[in-house]
Amino acid sequence: MGLNYRRHADDLEVQQPKGAPGSYLRPNSTVIGYGDEILLPSQSERITVEAELGLVIGSTCRDVSADDAESVILGYTTVLGMTAEDVIRINPRHIPWSKAFDTFCSLGPWVVTPDEIPELSAVRISAVINGRTIWSNAVSAMMCDPHWFVGYFSGSMVLETGSVIATHTPGAGVVQDGDVVEALVEGVGMLRNRVRQAAPLAGYGASPRRLRRAAVSPRSRPRRGRTAQDMEKHRWTSALPAEPRSSARPRPAWAGPRPRRWPRKASK
Template structure:
């Protein structure tokens, strides 16, 4: 199943890809055997996929379908309970930053929900940085509140996958790596969506290719199989001794980043999951 957050007549609704269009969740609610949440976070945290599937089976007409091309997408949701990021999980990206890839496990950081935007929103370059980079990543969406998950059991707590476009004030972390949380936390510095795709539709995860594209040019690309630590290992790592609430998102690392400037258009492309596209604007003093 493919799910999104969509804006309709000034309000947000959940969208479910169906046939050649998208069904608003509000259309399915009267057909559901149980109440359906108003937001995509409600759907994830409430384990509502089975109820949605049942309601889709009862849908007798496609007159309420919205054409995908006409959809105004929002972020999958604006307040992930936790938003973890993984750094230096690909050797090539460590080379980009002229640093040594960590041994044993990649770097990590926790970022605030205030940095979240969605497909089509503007990335605003802050005046506090002279070198901002953007990087494509695969995002893992946690579907069940969990703790101390083993890597071999991680698939049981994964709701699905999304596309992440992650920005960094790179000049700050080149100055001092301890500035990573600050360098990642500016408003508009994390784009999420437009889709969450369930594992059955994504298929074999290791072959999924992730690409960072700036102004139509692919800056970096690689597959999940090239990660130092795979997404299931990361679920185990971040749930070790720590609760991961349903709806939490782990951005699993990038094959490489590109410098972005005022007027650029940057994309994160994750095969079988989705493409995020954001324009770039310099903040005015």
Template sequence: MRLCTLTVDGREDVGIAVDGGIVRLGVLAELTGTTLGPTLLDVVVGDQLGSIRAALADPEARAKALLSAEPAFAPIYRHPPKLWGVGLNFRGHAADLDVEQPVGTPGSYLRPSSCVIGHGDEIVLPVQSERVTAEAELGVVIGRTCRDVAPEDAPSVIFGYTTILDMTAEDAIRVNPRYIPWSKAFDTFCSLGPWVVTPDEVGDLSSIRITTVVNGETIATNQVSAMMRDPYWQVAHFSGGMTLDAGSVLSTGTPGAGVIQDGDVVEAVVEGIGTLRNTVRRADR
């Protein structure tokens, strides 16, 4: 199943991709007399996929719930319970920063939900940084609250996968790597969406290609198989001794970052998952 969050008449609703378009979950729930959503986070936390499939089986309700306009995407949701970022998980990205590749485990950081935006929103370059980079990443959406998950059991707690654009005030971490949490936490510095795709539609996870694109130019591209630590390992690592709440998102690392400037268009392309696009604007001083 492919799910998204839409903005319709100033309100957000969950969208479900079907043959012929996108079904609005709020309308489908009303027509079928079911309690679904109302947000995509509720769908994840409430394990609602089975109920959604049952509601979609009503052909009349499904047809009436189809979105009648072009979709206006919002972030998959605005307040992930945890938003983990993974750094230097592809060897080429260490070269971007002129640093040594970590040995054993990649870098990591938590970031606030205030940095979340969605497809089509503006990335605002803060006055505190003169060099901001953007990087495409595969996102893992946790579907069940868990702790101490073994790598081989990670698929059982994953709801689905999404596309992420991760921004960094790179000049800050070149001064001191300990500034990473600050350099990642500016408003608009994490774009999520537009789709969450359930694992049954993904196929071979290791073959998925992740590509960073700036103004139509491919900056970096590589497959999940080239990661130092794969997504299942990451779920195990970050759940070790720490609860991962349902709805948490892991951003699993980038093949490479591109410098972005005022007026740029930046994209994250994750094969089979989606294309996430944002424009760039310099903040008013």
């Protein structure tokens, strides 16, 4: 989820949406666990960390009301979410991509059942960087409570067993190579990861402002007017040995003698 806390919307200098917070999906490649390294991609120069409360779905469901949400919730867990914030500032439509880098979603290490948390609204969520608490707030400050999310999403899609809904963060902090980040959720647990700068990708710059396709060397660059299929064919055939340039190619023995060409009759 996104912008479920008003204070975080103010930090991003955007207006908090009305009726429902923002939402996005993270691919499986983003998920890591306690103690794993969070890799900072070279395509972003400003990465932020967010501590969140996560809902773990315990049974596949559809069209569940908010009042019945607890019946399909296995429990609650701790989430550390990462965001390439400068990507969003360039283009807000890049929010799904800014959340989808590898290792950008740490989960666990515990799942606490609903009966162990008598008052969910009083649970406090805190984000810690290098031992210093940068943001902290309670579930009661959310625009939409966690049970509302189950009714909202199950009304439009099937929620599979094991799905995790992150309910957003009270605030975010910028991280750098070597930082140790933690998410503290009262009554649920503490999640800790170390941040490390990833190796740059070949062909891409270190900033989203310099993102572009990998350059093609002058020798392999195709001429203008060629299609993508021509480019792919050119890439593979350029490595093959050159064929003889003789206009009369040798004829295989099984094909027999070359047929005689008769002269065309002049048209009247």
